[in-house]
Amino acid sequence: MTPPPSDPASAGQELGWTPIAEEAVRAASVLHPKEGALPRPNRRRVLTVANQKGGVGKTTSTVNLAAALAVHGLKTLVIDLDPQGNASTALDIDHRSGTPSIYEVLIGEVSLAEAAAQSEQSPNLYCVPATIDLAGAEIELVSMASREMRLKEALSSEILDEIGVDYVFIDCPPSLGLLTVNAMVAAQEVLIPIQCEYYALEGLGQLLSNIELVQAHLNRELSVSTILLTMYDGRTKLADQVTNEVRNHFGDTVLKTVIPRSVKVSEAPGYGQTVLAYDPGSRGAMSYVDAAKEIAQRGVEMKERSGTA
Template structure:
């Protein structure tokens, strides 16, 4: 049987080899920012390439959300998903955005008429009839979005249990995989539009965790307080198990004081939720979707790909058996998180 946790008899030897290679790298100083960047990429390449990430005890369902547009929600969704799948995990992306950008980046067919999340939400079609596997990354699956989804907001208004239709469909799909003898899905990522409508509410209700990408630019925290209030309302009325577990800083440029100030401010407000890893501005990240790929397959050795790979490792290790819990409910001060009852 494959050891999906990444633990084997020669684990200590492999870790020692990686550590020795990292120690042999030249030491940068404050006067050598370019060397520091190259050293960081080299360290990540040594430590992460070919590594298997730990499997969570149960399926983690994570909605990637931010009411502010252009912060890298879809980019973060598809690249974290691809990174985890490359590390030996089974990952499903639910493309809940009518633009269908996540489907494009994963190389998934989402032309009009393709079975999609629209049929699942509006017609109650079984999810397994619409889920497709990514052609580039084994173990990475996607429920695509087509242009039909743009009309779903209106059609859902009059439906029974309109806020829980995605959760019900996902539960049935996960049970179906079990009955078919398929591997358990380890991670489900939900990509949603920036507007707060029934599609986004469905995304919050289906999840247990929220991951918020925040760009390291001016107005980065604008709208975040409103997003947290929205999540608190979802917790109170529709999904008491929902929590803001993770914040990821994106579009980080270490050469600017502004990026450093924004990063410091976010870490001050949300110290336990913010990942240590920051995702840099990267031409490769921007180019990849135009080729129908994530940056993980487009240029896996680029700074952007290595940053998402390290962020994925952080995300996975936080949920590893025995790891400290980090899923703090919205509005609860750091340090007072409680286990779900």
């Protein structure tokens, strides 16, 4: 007797399962992974998710990658540095005006520990929310001492060691202002989401130039470690052309996993959820889990390289 295939979709075809049953199997594999926890990095990884173009899946990728790592046993902190507060919404974190937020952290009124809140979507997932007060923060920061270092100083808090945070994702606003500079100074890595659409690479040169300036003058450890292709539509030739162009230009920096254009991914924030919580059996959820696994594996490879250095 031939054993059933390991792939849930193939198994569904052989056993005559319905599409709903197949999706239930995929959902179970996302929420209760057989392989258990992903490997921890040798040191806390701080990734700034940046792209000054709006609508590229920056916030969506931030929250879903963080949720996927958290589901697989890694303690993850999302810092919402966008005044729109979309990451806070997706993680169902209160971000009404007056709530302790990243704004108060940056101006020194509260500590990171006081502003961080645990998401109900996973005990391993935390978020420092953004309120509308953050909209005026860039103007206030201009006159402050060490204005580019405010977030880095906050992240040096002992609370991250006490919690045992493995990953920090900083969701930047769609601009190259002082908030984004703070994010780059505080991080070791930059993750750039690029949509598989026309004009995908427009403006990317300016972002890379700014990263080089930060590297030269403020943070020598910073590097573009990860590029994630989003909004992939396999029905179009354009998506393949953009994918090939990005891979040819950036090589192994680009994750093998591509995030498909998905209605479920778009709907999830409206319910105050990541796509992993909203529809864990969807293609979008599975793709973000695969991307998170790649990121975690790169953390292991970084550990091995540092061990042999």
